[in-house]
Amino acid sequence: MIPSDETLTQSGLSAGGTGSVLLIACGALAREILALKSRNGWGHMDLTxxxxxxxxxxxRxxxxxxxSILKHRDHYESIFVIYADCGTGGQLEAACARLGVEMVAxxxxxxxxxxxxxxxxxxxEITAFYLTDFLARQFEAFVWKPLGLDRHPELLDTYFGHxxxxxxQAQIDDPKLIELARSHAERMGLAFEYRPTGYGDLETTLAGWARQSAP
Known part of the structure; x- marks a missing residue:
């Protein structure tokens, strides 16, 4: 069973399964990774x-x-990290290289x-604010409340004026999510662009790792 978005936001997902490969990912990517695993039969890959x-x-x-790598590495033949740089300034890439673990480019x-x-x-790109399926659903938890806009809406232009x-960026075709994302744009006073991306390089990267680690 897939945890709720709230659980993935605050707690993540514990490793489960009997695979020989572990994927360590951001909770915002859990649904997409599990969908790809199911669709492609990658049963040898566990996810945390x-x-x-x-x-x-x-x-952090x-x-x-x-x-997480150090916690799990003795229990798996291979570990892959499903994060990009994600604002770490190259530190995550350096850590993965030091530990001999591949990550998403x-x-x-x-x-x-x-x-x-x-x-x-x-x-x-510098003047565009991006949402994925997960962030469209978790807009309040990731954007509105952390920035204090639920309490101080007058700060909207300070944060988003540029x-x-x-x-x-839609991973799946869901009219309800499109309208939800559109409502976020209206709330922020921004033009709205719908860009159906699917899974992009996430899918091709995972496919390559699955072939590389197949039993």
Missing amino acids: CLPAILHNHPE ITKAVED GPHCYSFFEGNAAFGAHED YTKLVY
Whole structure:
């Protein structure tokens, strides 16, 4: 059973299964990874997720990932990390290299969901605010409340005045999620762009790791 978004935000997901490979991921990616595992029959790959809310404190991500690798490495033949840089300033990449663990390439999940090459070609990326399926559902927990906008809506322009649009990168085709993301854009006073990305480089990276580690 997939935990609720609230659980994935605050607690993550404990490792489970009998596979020989462990995927250590951000809780914001759990549903997508589990969907890909099921669709492709990657039963030899287990999943554990760190709390997604760590993204509000990127300085904590590297140590949390490192601790998880050290906790699990004696129980698995291989470990892969499903984080991009995610605001760690290269520290996560350095830690994974030191521990001999591969991770997903790219600056953040917005980039690898779209495909790093395609995302890098956008000239207006700096003025776009991005949401994924998970963040569309968890907008209050990740954006509105942490920034205090539920208590001080007058700060909206202070935080988002330099943005011109909200880009919703959709992993699945869900009209309700599209309308939810659109409502977030309206609330922020931003233009809305719907961009169906699917799983992007996440899927191709996982497929490569699955072939590499297949029993």
